[in-house]
Amino acid sequence: MTTRNRKPLMTLYSDVQCPFSHQARIVVQEKQIDCQLIELADGHWPEEVASANPYAQGPTLFDRDIVIFHSRIIMEYLDERFPHPSLMPNDPGARAQMRLMLHRLETDWFSLWPQLIGREKSPANKAKKTLREDLTVLAPLFEQNDFLMSDEFSLIDCYIAPLLWRLPQLGIKLPDSAKAVERYAQKIFNRDTFQASLSSAEKGMR
Numbered sequence: 001m002t003t004r005n006r007k008p009l010m011t012l013y014s015d016v017q018c019p020f021s022h023q024a025r026i027v028v029q030e031k032q033i034d035c036q037l038i039e040l041a042d043g044h045w046p047e048e049v050a051s052a053n054p055y056a057q058g059p060t061l062f063d064r065d066i067v068i069f070h071s072r073i074i075m076e077y078l079d080e081r082f083p084h085p086s087l088m089p090n091d092p093g094a095r096a097q098m099r100l101m102l103h104r105l106e107t108d109w110f111s112l113w114p115q116l117i118g119r120e121k122s123p124a125n126k127a128k129k130t131l132r133e134d135l136t137v138l139a140p141l142f143e144q145n146d147f148l149m150s151d152e153f154s155l156i157d158c159y160i161a162p163l164l165w166r167l168p169q170l171g172i173k174l175p176d177s178a179k180a181v182e183r184y185a186q187k188i189f190n191r192d193t194f195q196a197s198l199s200s201a202e203k204g205m206r
Contacts, residue, residue: 011036011062012074013049016199019113020058020071022162027075029193030158031082039199072102075155087155101149101156108134109163116170128172135174135181142184153191161188169205 012028014021016039028035040049045056053060053069061068061077068074079087088095113119115127142148148156164185167174174181188194 009064010034011038013038013040013045013060013062014199015040015057015059016201018058019110019162019166022165022197022199022202023071023159024059024061024074024078025197025199026158026161026194027078027087027155029197030087030153031078031085033078033082072106072159075158079155087153087158089150089154098149098154098156102159105156105159128170132172132174136178139178139180143180147187148184157188161185161194165189165202166205 010033012024012035014025014037021040025037027033028037045053049060050056052062052067055069058069058071059074061074063077063081068077076088088098109131112127112131115124116131118124145151147153148160150156164181
């Protein structure tokens with residue numbers, strides 16, 4: 001969000017279809033951060049962004065003299081920079097557990113993204129089967145609390161929601177035994193902040 005009367009000090013460069021950029025946009029909306037959002041198209045990055053982000057993927061955040069890339073680092077930075085509402089628990093042990101879950105989501109599921117969209121040679125069907133089966137096995141986890149692993153909306157929800165939103169686009173249909181995942185996802189999708197985080201391209205994914 002931005003104000004009309006003054007230019008925000010923070011700018012988030014965000015790809016309109018990238019799930020990692022979407023993660024950061026959800027945090028911006030949840031915290032109602034005064035942040036200029038600039039949409040990027042794949043392969044058409046401004047020189048200042050391309051030179052600041054050596055991996056040429058995902059979001060890039062400019063905050064005064066600080067430049068941050070990688071969605072998880074941006075998300076945690078924003079949560080610490082704007083502590084209310086907090087998206088991570090105050091207890092160090094609980095924060096560590098949340099970071100471990102974020103690491104697992106990144107390693108086990110989001111690492112499949114290049115395969116899922118056909119950007120790598122590995123068969124997309126295998127990656128889709130892995131994701132579908134994992135979500136089905138873990139479905140009970142999605143109904144143990146009001147949100148994933150917590151009774152409060154957290155960074156974990158911000159992190160996984162873009163992936164769940166893209167399941168139809170990826171051609172992944174969950175079985176009836178994973179209805180808990182669908183109910184959880186719909187709860188997140190119904191949030192005004194989630195709807196506000198969607199780019200025009202993302203709105204057309206469902």
